[in-house]
Amino acid sequence: MKFDEYTNLANRIAESTKYLTKLPEIYTIISSTYNKKAFDIPKFVYEFPKIKIPKIELPRISFPKIDFEEVRKITANNSKYGWTLTGEMLPRDYLNRELIDMSAEETDAYFYSYYSYEDENGNLPNYKDAQKTIIDTIDSRWTSLVEECFKCYELGIFKVAIPNLIAIIEGEISLIANNNLIGARLLNSWKKDVDIESNKFSAIAMYSVFHFFQESLFLSRNFDEERPEVINRNWILHGRDDPSLWKVEDYFRLINTLSALQFVKDILNDEAF
Structure with a gap:
């Protein structure tokens, strides 16, 4: 079965609740048959980077004493x-x-x-x-x-x-x-x-x-x-x-x-x- 045919099948299954249980199996076949490069899925779709937000501290301002x-x-x-x-x-x-x-x-x-x-x-x-x-x-x-x-x-x-x-x-x-x-x-x-x-x-x-x-x-x-x-x-x-x-x-x-x-x-x- 060609890639487009698998995609169409996945779409039909998604439209029908009775085939929901077969979705993991379908996507397993797709991912094992076609590598990431051929599948051309952008990295950000399947891998979310962990973003560490730095702690922001206000600077301590020292005002000079007026002479x-x-x-x-x-x-x-x-x-x-x-x-x-x-x-x-x-x-x-x-x-x-x-x-x-x-x-x-x-x-x-x-x-x-x-x-x-x-x-x-x-x-x-x-x-x-x-x-x-x-x-x-x-x-x-x-x-x-x-x-x-x-x-x-x-x-x-x-x-x-x-x-x-x-x-x-x-x-x-x-x-x-x-x-x-x-x-x-x-x-x-x-x-x-x-x-x-x-x-x-x-x-x-x-x-x-x-x-x-x-x-x-x-x-x-x-x-x-x-x-x-x-x-x-x-x-x-x-x-x-x-x-x-x-x-x-x-x-x-x-x-x-x-x-x-x-x-x-x-x-x-x-x-x-």
Whole structure:
């Protein structure tokens, strides 16, 4: 009997229950007459592999301990030169260990590189993020003026924006502190109401802002003394500074500060709830 005939017979037997008992005999004949290769039965049909599923264990992740003393050193150095921690800035960019011992020029170069970084499309993503943060949350009375400051940078006349940015910064401080004092008195009054001493991340951000204001921007210095190393609110708004010494880094320094103040608003709003 040929193979096809055996197959047909097996099918007929399967259709009739009375021949069920003959199935083992039929398949024994088929398997003994035709070898596996001729029968062409795929291996997986008659042989199922034993699959051993490995035990899955989640890796143990060890988070490094934060050295807040080092964090404060980095923050103190950065903010002394006018570079504060903003909401859109990644901590790794701001808290870079290499910044601890950098000079004013080196620190300026680092953060200028951050804000002037161009992507593959020729955009400045870090600067654009800061612009968006400012426009989205700044007090509405400043919106038009700050947009004109942005335009000044685009036109290459950033020096025009510098006194205006300082005025906007002081206005934002007054709004956040909810008082009408000016200059250093405004700053000292505000400082009493916020946490800049704890190890919380929000306190580090607040500390960076206050340290810049106290050590540089609002620092009181007689006008017959040597010009401050970092731009100074009093020297600029009272007409004692030399605009020829204003740099593009100063523009970005004030953009950074204005963005940081928007971050301060978010922090204080979160702490209020």
